[in-house]
Amino acid sequence: MDAKAQIVEKxxxxxxxxxxxxxxxxxxxxxxxxxxxxxxxxxxxxVIVLGGNAPTAGSWRSGTNRVLGSVGYNRSQxxxxxxxxxxxxxxxxxxxAIPIPSGNRTGHYPYISLKLCADRAGLGSRSMAGGVxxxxxxxxxxxxxxxxxxxxxxxxxxxxxxxxxxxxVRLWEKKKTTPxxxxxxxxxxxxxxxxxxxxxxxxxxxxxxxxxxxxxxVFQKLLLEAVDESDADRRKAILFGSHFTRAVRSIAYSSxxxxxxxxxxxxxxxxxxxxxxLR
Amino acid sequence: MPRFVNIDLYNRHKDEIxxxxxxxxxxxxxxxxxxxxxxxxxxxxxxxxxxxTEIRCIAENEMISLExxxxxxxTKEQRYKRAPGKM
Numbered sequence: 001m002d003a004k005a006q007i008v009e010k011x012x013x014x015x016x017x018x019x020x021x022x023x024x025x026x027x028x029x030x031x032x033x034x035x036x037x038x039x040x041x042x043x044x045x046x047v048i049v050l051g052g053n054a055p056t057a058g059s060w061r062s063g064t065n066r067v068l069g070s071v072g073y074n075r076s077q078x079x080x081x082x083x084x085x086x087x088x089x090x091x092x093x094x095x096x097a098i099p100i101p102s103g104n105r106t107g108h109y110p111y112i113s114l115k116l117c118a119d120r121a122g123l124g125s126r127s128m129a130g131g132v133x134x135x136x137x138x139x140x141x142x143x144x145x146x147x148x149x150x151x152x153x154x155x156x157x158x159x160x161x162x163x164x165x166x167x168x169v170r171l172w173e174k175k176k177t178t179p180x181x182x183x184x185x186x187x188x189x190x191x192x193x194x195x196x197x198x199x200x201x202x203x204x205x206x207x208x209x210x211x212x213x214x215x216x217x218v219f220q221k222l223l224l225e226a227v228d229e230s231d232a233d234r235r236k237a238i239l240f241g242s243h244f245t246r247a248v249r250s251i252a253y254s255s256x257x258x259x260x261x262x263x264x265x266x267x268x269x270x271x272x273x274x275x276x277x278l279r
Numbered sequence: 280m281p282r283f284v285n286i287d288l289y290n291r292h293k294d295e296i297x298x299x300x301x302x303x304x305x306x307x308x309x310x311x312x313x314x315x316x317x318x319x320x321x322x323x324x325x326x327x328x329x330x331x332t333e334i335r336c337i338a339e340n341e342m343i344s345l346e347x348x349x350x351x352x353x354t355k356e357q358r359y360k361r362a363p364g365k366m
Contacts, residue, residue, distance in 0.1 A: 064359065066356065183358060
């Protein structure tokens with residue numbers, strides 16, 4: 001088995017549902033300086049991308065957004081898999097490796113774009129739903145990655161984009177909307193032309209409080225609200241209240257920190273496809 | 280660069296910096312529309328990178344109101360039940 005096949009097999013055995021390779025040169029054609037793999041690891045040549053950790057099909061059927069967003073998925077397993085894969089590359093293949101943190105470097109800016117890496121690794125293509133990468137087999141996937149100095153053959157972008165799905169193209173031709181845009185018209189807008197995404201806009205500032213309802217930002221905002229509050233009873237109501245309590249718990253347990261909305265994808269035919277065979 | 284950004288500097292530049300970030304993203308085939316990095320914004324506005332980073336981080340938090348977070352659960356639950364195409 002060649003080294004690339006070994007890496008993909010190892011990634012899958014560690015819990016990834018899909019894995020692919022992107023070349024650093026290819027990523028650097030799009031990523032700005034400061035956000036390139038070789039800004040993190042000198043001499044980096046390849047990025048191994050792991051996809052997984054999306055909500056189970058049962059989570060989509062939970063019937064409430066709160067259950068789906070709170071307990072339906074967990075991103076920690078893939079982070080651990082990426083770290084273990086990095087050790088595997090160093091211990092067994094003899095190249096430098098570093099897992100890419102999936103969190104932010106400063107404010108809302110990431111270390112590097114995992115969406116871009118996933119696209120170049122052939123794990124999916126950008127969608128109308130905020131540019132979320134959709135995988136042809138699994139639909140929604142979260143991504144982690146390992147940057148390495150090991151030269152590996154790039155999988156490259158998919159030949160055919162996953163989005164828009166043929167049913168979305170038909171809906172667009174009839175009603176000038178798609179399931180994602182109609183589910184969240186304030187975060188999303190766009191246009192389909194000749195069966196392809198012609199353009200799409202995503203308002204991250206609108207999405208953020210819905211996707212990260214109990215994350216670090218709201219912790220800071222409620223803390224400031226409490227500090228500025230002169231009334232002791234109201235201060236107690238803020239700090240002991242349910243929202244601040246959830247925010248504290250989210251930070252303590254690294255849960256409910258991101259991706260708490262899912263509304264744009266709840267009726268996406270690509271996301272729903274894997275659940276069709278279930279009973 | 281002081282440890283914390285000067286609030287006058289913040290107030291002077293927060294709106295223009297916010298507009299240059301990834302807060303609003305556009306994708307269009309073959310055309311690049313990405314938000315700018317702190318280094319690129321600093322170069323465009325004649326500020327230090329450290330100042331831009333501080334201003335951006337505060338603006339990212341301040342520009343989204345607390346109410347949006349507190350109302351989010353209700354908004355999401357209502358939309359979760361809504362049929363596609365219904366605005």
